[in-house]
Amino acid sequence: MISPSSGGSSSVPGTIVIIGAGPAGLTAGYELAKRGDNVLILEASGVLGGISQTVERDGWRFDIGGHRFFTKVEEVEALWNEILPPEDFLLRPRMSRIFYDGKYYDYPLKASNALKNLGIIEAVRCVLSYVWAQIHPPKDQSNYEDWLVARFGWRLYRRFFKTYTEKVWGVAVRDMPADWAAQRVKGLSLGKAIINSLTPKRNQKEITSLIEEFRYPKLGPGMMWERCAERIEELGGSVMLKHVVTDIHYANGVAVSVNAQDRAGNVHSFEASHVISTMPMNELVKSLVPPPPAEVMTAGESLHYRDFLTVALVVPQESGFPDNWIYIHEPSVDVGRIQNFGSWSPFMVQEGKTCLGLEYFVFEGDRIWASSDDDLIAQGTRELATLGLVDPSVVEKGYVVRVKKAYPYYDTFYKENVETIVRFIDTAASNLHLIGRNGMHKYNNQDHSMYTAMLTVENIHGANHDIWAVNVEGDYHESRSTTGRDAPILPPRTNS
Numbered sequence: 433m434i435s436p437s438s439g440g441s442s443s444v445p446g447t448i449v450i451i452g453a454g455p456a457g458l459t460a461g462y463e464l465a466k467r468g469d470n471v472l473i474l475e476a477s478g479v480l481g482g483i484s485q486t487v488e489r490d491g492w493r494f495d496i497g498g499h500r501f502f503t504k505v506e507e508v509e510a511l512w513n514e515i516l517p518p519e520d521f522l523l524r525p526r527m528s529r530i531f532y533d534g535k536y537y538d539y540p541l542k543a544s545n546a547l548k549n550l551g552i553i554e555a556v557r558c559v560l561s562y563v564w565a566q567i568h569p570p571k572d573q574s575n576y577e578d579w580l581v582a583r584f585g586w587r588l589y590r591r592f593f594k595t596y597t598e599k600v601w602g603v604a605v606r607d608m609p610a611d612w613a614a615q616r617v618k619g620l621s622l623g624k625a626i627i628n629s630l631t632p633k634r635n636q637k638e639i640t641s642l643i644e645e646f647r648y649p650k651l652g653p654g655m656m657w658e659r660c661a662e663r664i665e666e667l668g669g670s671v672m673l674k675h676v677v678t679d680i681h682y683a684n685g686v687a688v689s690v691n692a693q694d695r696a697g698n699v700h701s702f703e704a705s706h707v708i709s710t711m712p713m714n715e716l717v718k719s720l721v722p723p724p725p726a727e728v729m730t731a732g733e734s735l736h737y738r739d740f741l742t743v744a745l746v747v748p749q750e751s752g753f754p755d756n757w758i759y760i761h762e763p764s765v766d767v768g769r770i771q772n773f774g775s776w777s778p779f780m781v782q783e784g785k786t787c788l789g790l791e792y793f794v795f796e797g798d799r800i801w802a803s804s805d806d807d808l809i810a811q812g813t814r815e816l817a818t819l820g821l822v823d824p825s826v827v828e829k830g831y832v833v834r835v836k837k838a839y840p841y842y843d844t845f846y847k848e849n850v851e852t853i854v855r856f857i858d859t860a861a862s863n864l865h866l867i868g869r870n871g872m873h874k875y876n877n878q879d880h881s882m883y884t885a886m887l888t889v890e891n892i893h894g895a896n897h898d899i900w901a902v903n904v905e906g907d908y909h910e911s912r913s914t915t916g917r918d919a920p921i922l923p924p925r926t927n928s
């Protein structure tokens with residue numbers, strides 16, 4: 433990786449500058465380098481892979497979350513295979529359960545397991561509560577809570593929707609508007625799955641359509657992105673770590689140069705024939721020079737994010753569990769999901785031990801975010817004990833990783849704000865391309881982030897794809913489930 437020693441301008445004419453070395457930026461860099469373009473990738477952090485990096489601590493490797501390699505986009509699958517040889521991929525069975533009220537529910541739900549856990553009395557209560565809701569549905573179903581209750585009854589709603597949804601998004605389900613749900617949760621949903629699992633078999637095809645296995649690089653997703661960066665440099669491109677892009681200069685309708693600051697505080701300026709950005713849109717707006725009109729600045733300031741932190745705890749292998757992850761619907765603990773990285777790849781953990789990743793969905797600066805690492809490790813250890821999962825005395829070590837802007841926040845106005853920014857960029861800097869997840873403020877997974885990069889490279893070479901049409905809401909991943917990665921429309925956040 434290149435690192436200029438002092439300030440100054442270091443790009444050759446015609447260089448395409450890419451902001452960010454996550455999946456989208458690296459894919460763009462690789463595709464451009466293959467076509468013989470001059471490519472320079474500027475990455476703020478010291479690590480490749482963005483949110484899809486593999487964190488390394490004392491020889492332990494773990495993901496931010498857990499990154500399944502699953503896609504319906506053939507071009508993306510082909511690219512993964514081009515970068516990593518088959519022997520570096522594992523095919524992993526997917527196993528996950530829901531923990532609630534001291535019980536583990538198979539997910540996707542199975543009738544026998546759900547009945548056993550609920551017990552016959554509670555199962556009957558759930559069905560009665562469901563029937564009651566069908567006869568007396570809440571009158572006002574404009575909020576997500578009443579919308580769900582109308583469809584599944586209070587008991588199923590409380591057990592399988594309320595706590596987890598509130599943990600992930602940090603907002604009361606009652607305060608979430610229902611129109612998102614009306615569009616998205618019309619097919620398979622967890623509540624419906626429960627009803628299905630308690631009644632004679634119908635719609636089983638829908639339920640089994642949830643992904644049962646996935647591919648995974650044996651050393652974690654970071655392995656893909658480390659190899660991708662190597663390939664870019666072999667092809668003549670450059671990847672500069674620890675370079676934060678601070679300014680994007682534009683004039684006469686095009687972006688002309690990019691400034692980046694290194695860790696010593698030196699500012700480097702790079703001329704650019706095109707700029708591809710994966711940096712968060714709100715930060716991009718602030719970096720534009722000259723500053724855009726007030727309405728564009730306001731649109732940028734009005735974009736918000738949900739942040740994330742993971743507490744990785746090293747425990748003996750026998751204290752792990754067979755699942756890749758467990759959803760924690762239990763309201764008495766803050767942890768939302770627990771990964772067992774040993775179940776993702778035996779190559780990520782050390783002999784006889786495993787590493788559990790406790791996931792906390794947070795807002796930057798809130799109580800959990802602001803806790804010290806020691807306190808978080810203690811909290812994680814305590815919560816594992818509360819859940820009856822791991823005896824605190826066997827926890828050997830812990831690590832904390834905080835991730836800002838893990839999830840773009842979809843509030844009632846986000847679309848308008850994104851459109852205002854995009855409209856401005858289209859006219860003020862038509863060669864500034866926004867791609868990826870935070871780059872487009874869109875709930876893109878790795879594959880869709882990569883695909884927006886691939887299409888943008890083709891656009892630079894004369895094609896005319898609409899990358900905003902890359903569909904995150906289609907029949908994809910778990911996007912229609914309630915414990916996966918769906919993104920509800922949320923109440924507006926203030927800038928406090």
Ligand SMILES: Cc1cc2nc3c(=O)[nH]c(=O)nc-3n(C[C@H](O)[C@H](O)[C@H](O)COP(=O)(O)OP(=O)(O)OC[C@H]3O[C@@H](n4cnc5c(N)ncnc54)[C@H](O)[C@@H]3O)c2cc1C
Nearest residue numbers: 452454455456476482483497499500677711868869877878
């Ligand atoms: C908990 C969790 C679990 C997930 N699980 C999956 C999964 O199972 N499968 C899947 O496919 N996807 C998953 N995803 C989504 C996946 O992580 C993202 O889609 C993907 O990382 C987005 O790639 P990107 O390149 O657009 O952005 P990012 O990964 O965010 O990368 C952007 C890069 O830009 C850099 N950057 C930002 N600002 C600047 C600046 N000013 N100057 C220079 N560099 C800058 C950042 O440091 C970062 O490295 C998950 C996400 C989360 C949060």
